[in-house]
Amino acid sequence: MIFHYLRNEGFVWNHKRVYRVWKEEKLNLRKVPKRPKIKRVFLDLIAPNNINEGWAMDFLSEWVVGVEEQGVRIINIIDECSRRALWTEAHYSITGKILIQVLEKVITWRGKPSYIRCDNGPEFICQEIKDWAEQQGIEIRHIQPGKPTQNGIIERLNGTLRTECLNLEWFGTLDYLNQKLQEWWMIYNEHRPHSSIKYLTPALFEQKNHLLYFNLVAA
Secondary structure (H helix, E strand, O other), rough: OHHHHHOOOOOOOOHHHHHHHHHHHOOOOOOOOOOOOOOOOOOOOOOOOOOOOHHHHHHHEEEOOOOOOOOOEEEEEEEOOOOOOOEEEOOOOOOOHHHHHHHHHHHHHHOOOOEEEEEOHHHHHHHHHOOOOOOOOOOHHHHHHHHHHHHHHHHEEEEEHHOHHHHHHOOOOOHHHHHHHHHHHHHHHOOOOEEOOOOEHHHHHHHHHHHHHHHHHHH
């Protein structure tokens, strides 16, 4: 392109000379190749029929206003079948290591799911999470980039948390924020009806399905 530009300007240098000067001026730098994008296959967002079969997780951002304003991140984990909020906790930062610790705490009292649905955030696609999931025998289902509706169950939980808790007041410390999150967590699971599970609470939905399961086994 430069050779033809110079020719159009009236210069008669041949392309070899132009290229030699181009290299001497170090203008022939190689373009940095783009990293290949991870291709994600579209999966229909269909809630599983069984409790604890599939979880969804996501992060939510908030601010703690103490001596100085500081951003925090809230990890949300939900059971896609019963809509029970399994974990809601704020941290100043969440690494892959912290995320694994949280997931293992949930597994301790809940048991392992077959899969966990999440977006393509750096914490969710890091090698630590990949190795941990393989060791646990849990499938990590990444949604397609820029398609939050493919993780709509956790997105709705995020919206409810922001509307019914985070938007109601300022939080002066991380401990106070986590205290309010736990209070909301109890209301959400034990007292708040959910239209997606026939206006039952997640706790009552799990209780009814637990009894139904054992009745079917006994029959």
